[in-house]
Amino acid sequence: MVTFLAGGTGTPKLLWGADDIFGPTExxxxxxxxxxVEMGGHLVCPDIDTTLFSDGGILxxxxxxxxxxxxxxxxxxxxxxxxxxxxxSGPRYLSDEAQxxxxxxxxxxxxxxxxxxxxxxxxxxxxxxxxxxxxxxGRTLTEVTATLATALGVDRPVxxxxxxxxxxxxxxxxxxxxxxxxWVHRRAEPVIERIEFxxxxxxxxxxxxxxxxxxxVVIGPSNPVTSIGPMIAMDTxxxxxxxxxxxxxxxxxxxxVFSGPAGKLLTASGYDASTVGVAEAYxxxxxxxxxxxxxxxLDRPIVRTDTELGSPGDGARVCHAVTEALETIGAxxx
Ligand code: GDP
Numbered sequence: 001m002v003t004f005l006a007g008g009t010g011t012p013k014l015l016w017g018a019d020d021i022f023g024p025t026e027x028x029x030x031x032x033x034x035x036x037v038e039m040g041g042h043l044v045c046p047d048i049d050t051t052l053f054s055d056g057g058i059l060x061x062x063x064x065x066x067x068x069x070x071x072x073x074x075x076x077x078x079x080x081x082x083x084x085x086x087x088x089s090g091p092r093y094l095s096d097e098a099q100x101x102x103x104x105x106x107x108x109x110x111x112x113x114x115x116x117x118x119x120x121x122x123x124x125x126x127x128x129x130x131x132x133x134x135x136x137x138g139r140t141l142t143e144v145t146a147t148l149a150t151a152l153g154v155d156r157p158v159x160x161x162x163x164x165x166x167x168x169x170x171x172x173x174x175x176x177x178x179x180x181x182x183w184v185h186r187r188a189e190p191v192i193e194r195i196e197f198x199x200x201x202x203x204x205x206x207x208x209x210x211x212x213x214x215x216x217v218v219i220g221p222s223n224p225v226t227s228i229g230p231m232i233a234m235d236t237x238x239x240x241x242x243x244x245x246x247x248x249x250x251x252x253x254x255x256x257v258f259s260g261p262a263g264k265l266l267t268a269s270g271y272d273a274s275t276v277g278v279a280e281a282y283x284x285x286x287x288x289x290x291x292x293x294x295x296x297x298l299d300r301p302i303v304r305t306d307t308e309l310g311s312p313g314d315g316a317r318v319c320h321a322v323t324e325a326l327e328t329i330g331a332x333x334x
Pocket of ligand 1: 006007008009010011013047221222223224226227228249250251252257258259260261262307308309310
């Protein structure tokens with residue numbers, strides 16, 4: 001078994017095409033839930049869903065979120081109603097009181113459904129409605145995710161990092177905002193003051209996650225701050241990584257990021273916006289997979305390959321480099 005840690009882009013890209021190297025049933029994906037939001041009463045888990053949709057063969061691979069060819073009839077109607085009513089669009093947080101009452105898992109990231117600021121497709125929304133319904137019937141997010149995996153024909157154990165609420169809040173010059181407001185609505189433009197993983201001190205990884213972390217771990221080319229940060233903000237998660245072999249794939253080539261706000265977030269967290277910063281953020285990583293063009297020198301073993309991911313062939317190539325890195329550090333892959 002080898003366990004992959006996943007945000008919403010890098011690791012799903014890495015696992016696309018990896019099945020012959022890392023068989024899905026033996027390769028759990030532990031998914032970040034700090035990005036989750038509750039929108040109009042429905043819990044949306046972007047990182048879990050990208051892995052589920054990718055393995056289920058329905059992911060929109062242009063955007064790496066949502067379902068390929070999905071319609072947006074409901075989303076458009078929601079906006080028509082808001083426009084006709086003259087209601088202001090943009091993130092509409094529920095009251096402070098509502099943030100911590102009701103469904104516990106949705107704490108600190110609860111938005112009204114009015115003029116929803118994230119585009120949710122119709123089939124995609126059916127997943128959120130089903131997930132939330134199952135949660136409200138009393139199941140844990142771990143159980144609900146397993147049910148959705150069955151429904152979508154996914155063999156991989158897809159594991160939420162925790163069944164407890166953890167919300168990634170970006171404190172900016174314009175005030176605190178949930179990561180999805182910062183990223184989706186504000187396009188990562190506000191100046192960051194600090195990043196908070198609200199709830200992480202009281203949250204714990206699930207038993208399923210702790211079991212999975214007994215195996216060697218691969219951190220795909222993820223955003224170290226907002227995808228892996230919420231996981232390692234939980235003490236027992238970080239401790240588990242310290243006592244198992246860990247290989248990380250860089251989401252940078254030197255100081256060039258492939259996509260997204262990882263550079264800005266690393267800088268705001270006191271790290272270099274580069275592969276060097278990724279290595280600093282992962283003191284528990286035993287080896288790294290870097291791009292052949294990446295000349296970074298590190299104090300830990302490096303395996304180099306072309307790390308650009310966008311096809312099953314790319315995933316297979318980089319996963320071969322990952323196996324080489326695991327061998328280099330003597331990891332036992334049972
Ligand atoms: P999320 O989409 O914000 O949840 O982000 P993830 O944590 O899953 O991954 C985002 C990171 O993936 C970014 O920092 C990108 O630099 C990195 N990334 C995206 N595409 C590629 C690629 O083709 N190769 C590599 N090495 N990294 C990539």
